[in-house]
Amino acid sequence: MPTKKNSPPTRTPTDFPAHHWDHILSSIEEGLLVIDQTQVIRFLNAAAEQLLGLSQAHLFAHPYREAFALNPWIVDIIERTITFGARATASEGMLQTRLSRSTPIRLSCSPIITGEGTALGLVLVFYDLAHQKEFQKEEQEATHLAQLGVIAAGLAHEIKNPLAGIRGATQLLQRKVLHDPSAVEYTTVMLREIDRLNGLLQQLLQLSPTPHLDRRPQNVHKILAEVLLLERETTPKGAKIIQEF
Incomplete structure (x- = not known):
């Protein structure tokens, strides 16, 4: 009588250990920053901390307008994404920090939406363009x-x-x-x-x-005549130049 093999258990995304997501997000080279539906910052990875010159502990639960007070163009992108619900808004500009540092970046801003269509907030992705510009x-x-x-x-x-x-x-x-x-x-x-x-x-x-x-037709007779003009005076005695053209 054939034996019935047990199927391997089906794993869902929720089975993935939660603390692993922190390692994954922190290992991404691009800067990631999350704003919740109350318009305050809830997460940023190590790359974002380095670009902004501020730690997550310093920015956590702070309004995004305060965090980007020196970068009104970023505030404008965030507000347009909130207003129009654009799937992805990308733009390039100079990121100004409180350390008086200026870095060229490309910014992508997208809404975070559940399968039921509920808006949870926004995710900002910062691409450092310094090496590319250099x-x-x-x-x-x-x-x-x-x-x-x-x-x-x-x-x-x-x-x-x-x-x-x-x-x-x-x-x-x-x-x-x-x-x-x-x-x-x-x-x-x-x-x-x-x-x-x-x-x-x-x-x-x-x-x-x-x-x-630059190849083009030339008058060879004229060129040779100019050469002969100089060579005649330097020709040794007894030598004779015969011109046949």
Whole structure:
């Protein structure tokens, strides 16, 4: 004759030890604060205590208007939730504390309603946005620096190209004034300063990201003519430049 197995006992949520709920709520990273139907504070977890800078013993049974006297925007959210019975009202703002500390937060406020529709109060959830805002700030600064790097690289290229032409022209000038020691001294100083600027521009280019190439049609004949203008004067005797374009 088959034996009948006993079914395991059915457990209901009320079987869960009450003191465990305190541990669960205290371990949540977001700040939790409960306001009852008489509009006084009945509970806040450790995260809420840290954000508000006040302990549960200090705020327990105090009216929420008194607790959030420095934060009228939070009082406004609570009152709108009480008035309209919104399921969830979320907003971002700066949480001011009595310690003159200001913390960016996102606040969610929801009514606590039984299965029969009876309102028991409100639960407020505080999300600390300090780390998120700091990350966004660092990301914006990094983007800004990258943009400055691109601009700096573009300027460096624009300055470096004509500077090479100025250096070549200065070398030609120096060859023509070899008979004048003072003029040679001036051109030597010019070349030294041009080389110093070139070095600074090279350092700037190394710190900058690789520039985006702006490809467009160019007149190669014009570019080569400018190069030949400088090279003709520096061409050794006996050498000949043949131009075929």
